[in-house]
Amino acid sequence: MIGITLITSLSQRLSASYKKMHQQSIIDALTGIPNRRHFIDRLLAEYRRASRNSTALTLMICDIDYFKLYNDSLGHLEGDECLVKVAKTIHSSLQRGGDLCARYGGEEFIIILPNTDLNGGEKVARRIKQDIAALAIPHPNSPVGEHLTLSIGVATEAHDYPSQYKLIKRADDALYRSKQLGRNRIEIDAHDHSVSASSEIVVLQDKINQPG
Numbered sequence: 001m002i003g004i005t006l007i008t009s010l011s012q013r014l015s016a017s018y019k020k021m022h023q024q025s026i027i028d029a030l031t032g033i034p035n036r037r038h039f040i041d042r043l044l045a046e047y048r049r050a051s052r053n054s055t056a057l058t059l060m061i062c063d064i065d066y067f068k069l070y071n072d073s074l075g076h077l078e079g080d081e082c083l084v085k086v087a088k089t090i091h092s093s094l095q096r097g098g099d100l101c102a103r104y105g106g107e108e109f110i111i112i113l114p115n116t117d118l119n120g121g122e123k124v125a126r127r128i129k130q131d132i133a134a135l136a137i138p139h140p141n142s143p144v145g146e147h148l149t150l151s152i153g154v155a156t157e158a159h160d161y162p163s164q165y166k167l168i169k170r171a172d173d174a175l176y177r178s179k180q181l182g183r184n185r186i187e188i189d190a191h192d193h194s195v196s197a198s199s200e201i202v203v204l205q206d207k208i209n210q211p212g
């Protein structure tokens with residue numbers, strides 16, 4: 001009897017420590033949101049689901065502008081605190097249960113929006129930008145404003161699903177464009193064969209980059 005109790009308690013402890021280890025392996029230690037590894041697993045699952053059901057899938061990468069300057073001006077600890085605030089804010093800007101925000105790299109966050117088309121992606125990107133602006137985090141020496149800003153790249157897949165990595169690449173290319181075009185802005189790459197992608201990009205850029 002004592003032996004059985006001992007084995008049960010041991011296996012409960014093992015299972016608890018396995019759960020803890022698993023949590024630690026998929027959560028970013030600084031910000032407490034999912035890490036890159038968890039993002040890749042979820043993206044694959046969402047990609048398969050979208051492909052099976054022919055639903056739209058949107059991916060978004062948000063990158064803090066001039067974060068090196070932020071660290072240099074205010075120190076690394078302040079930089080860490082800022083990353084935590086940004087992660088929490090982006091996380092709470094997402095309203096659907098299936099949406100996921102993960103820390104993708106140092107000051108980069110990546111978001112999966114399942115069953116979300118171009119219009120939905122645009123709305124979420126705008127909301128994130130507004131919520132970050134509302135934090136009004138002072139960013140001394142930022143060439144684009146007195147408060148912390150984000151550059152955002154968005155890519156949507158509506159019909160054609162060649163590879164989930166291509167969608168990451170397209171979101172990354174859109175982010176790159178956003179940095180090149182001056183930062184603190186949203187760039188969208190719409191890959192929809194029923195319309196010309198480049199014409200959609202132009203229309204959306206006009207809409208998105210209006211002030212406010």
Ligand SMILES: Nc1nc2c(ncn2[C@@H]2O[C@H](COP(=O)(O)OP(=O)(O)OP(=O)(O)O)[C@@H](O)[C@H]2O)c(=O)[nH]1
Nearest residue numbers: 063064065066067068069071076079080106107179
């Ligand atoms: N405090 C802190 N800083 C980090 C962390 N991870 C990355 N960084 C810093 O983020 C900065 C990123 O710098 P860059 O890649 O040059 O980008 P940037 O200065 O934001 O410039 P742009 O992206 O071009 O606007 C580097 O200085 C990194 O040290 C972290 O966990 N904590």
